[in-house]
Amino acid sequence: MTFGPVAHPISSLESLNESNSALWKIATGHQPLPVARVPFWIDVRDLAEAHVSALLKPEVGGRRYVPGSPERFSYGLAAEIMVEEFPWARGKVAVKEQPVDESHGIDGETAAKELGFTYRTFRETVVDLISQLQNFEEKT
Numbered sequence: 001m002t003f004g005p006v007a008h009p010i011s012s013l014e015s016l017n018e019s020n021s022a023l024w025k026i027a028t029g030h031q032p033l034p035v036a037r038v039p040f041w042i043d044v045r046d047l048a049e050a051h052v053s054a055l056l057k058p059e060v061g062g063r064r065y066v067p068g069s070p071e072r073f074s075y076g077l078a079a080e081i082m083v084e085e086f087p088w089a090r091g092k093v094a095v096k097e098q099p100v101d102e103s104h105g106i107d108g109e110t111a112a113k114e115l116g117f118t119y120r121t122f123r124e125t126v127v128d129l130i131s132q133l134q135n136f137e138e139k140t
Contacts, residue, residue, distance in 0.1 A: 001036075001073075003125050004044035005132045012140070013133060020129060026079050027086075027130050031094045033079060039072035039101040042108070043120040053115035065111035069119040074098040081126045086134075 001019040010016065013024060019041075022034055050067040054060055076098030082089040112119060 001038075001041040002044050002047060003041055003129060004120075005128050007044075010136070013137060016133075020133075022075065023078055023126060023129060024133050026075060026093060027082055027089065027133070029092045029094065033075045033094060033096050033098065035098070036074050036101065039074065040068045040106055041073050041122070041125075042068050043125040046117060046119050049117045050111055050115050053117060057115065060114055063114070065115065066106050066108060067111040067115075068106045068108035069122070070108055071119070071122050072100045072102065073122050074100045077122065078126050081123050082130060085123075085127050086130065
């Protein structure tokens with residue numbers, strides 16, 4: 001999943017991409033919480049940085065990477081973060097413990113190391129996105 005703040009203009013919160021829409025639904029109290037099909041994610045800003053670095057570093061030409069945060073996620077974890085970080089979310093956001101799938105993995109560390117970037121935390125990504133969308137909602 002690719003989560004994170006939106007850089008392009010959006011006409012409404014209903015026009016969010018699938019990944020960000022799932023987090024916004026949680027923030028608005030939608031139940032039940034979705035189940036993560038896979039536990040892998042990346043912040044859109046990290047993905048952009050990986051793409052730019054791949055273009056600017058000739059030494060990585062021809063290489064293939066799977067950029068993905070080493071930190072796994074679940075929507076239950078996203079709900080916990082929202083409740084901890086946003087006072088308005090307490091009592092609104094459904095918090096349900098969901099196990100994080102650790103049964104398989106991907107190697108996102110090679111991409112970060114060779115392309116020269118550091119992954120943001122899931123907490124930072126959730127807070128930045130929900131703050132942005134909350135501000136958008138308040139203005140509309």
